[in-house]
Amino acid sequence: MNYHQFQNFVKSEWEADHRHVICYCDVCWLSRANVLKVIAELKDPIQEFMTLKNEPIFEFDDSQCWADFAFLTDICSHMATVTLQPQLRGQLINALSSHVKIFHAKLKHFVQQLTKNNLSHFPVMTRMICKENVPKCVKCISEL
Numbered sequence: 001m002n003y004h005q006f007q008n009f010v011k012s013e014w015e016a017d018h019r020h021v022i023c024y025c026d027v028c029w030l031s032r033a034n035v036l037k038v039i040a041e042l043k044d045p046i047q048e049f050m051t052l053k054n055e056p057i058f059e060f061d062d063s064q065c066w067a068d069f070a071f072l073t074d075i076c077s078h079m080a081t082v083t084l085q086p087q088l089r090g091q092l093i094n095a096l097s098s099h100v101k102i103f104h105a106k107l108k109h110f111v112q113q114l115t116k117n118n119l120s121h122f123p124v125m126t127r128m129i130c131k132e133n134v135p136k137c138v139k140c141i142s143e144l
Contacts, residue, residue, distance in 0.1 A: 033076040036069070036073040037073055066130075070122075071133060074122040074125055107141050107144055115134075
């Protein structure tokens with residue numbers, strides 16, 4: 001019942017372009033990036049809907065929690081794009097290891113960009129204005 005109510009709410013109140021929002025399911029880890037993106041895009045409608053239902057999501061009001069969520073969304077998106085590349089199927093281990101090395105180099109590039117407060121590779125963090133979280137993100141990426 002909440003699923004249909006939320007769909008109608010988003011359509012009528014927010015005019016959002018999401019036809020289906022996953023309310024609950026066990027998601028394959030490769031699809032999690034997409035689910036996180038949808039939650040990030042629908043943060044305000046979700047928060048308003050849950051408040052109307054007297055079940056507010058307090059983490060949505062916590063700027064640090066939301067900054068961590070934005071970083072998680074962006075980094076999962078980058079990992080998913082590497083993992084889902086069609087050319088990875090049927091390759092030998094030495095070819096696959098080169099993809100891992102390329103992604104590792106990409107992570108180093110992300111660290112350099114973040115150190116300069118350049119969030120161009122982190123669209124959700126940019127949209128949510130999470131510049132205060134950059135040092136924590138740099139540390140996290142460096143540990144990967």
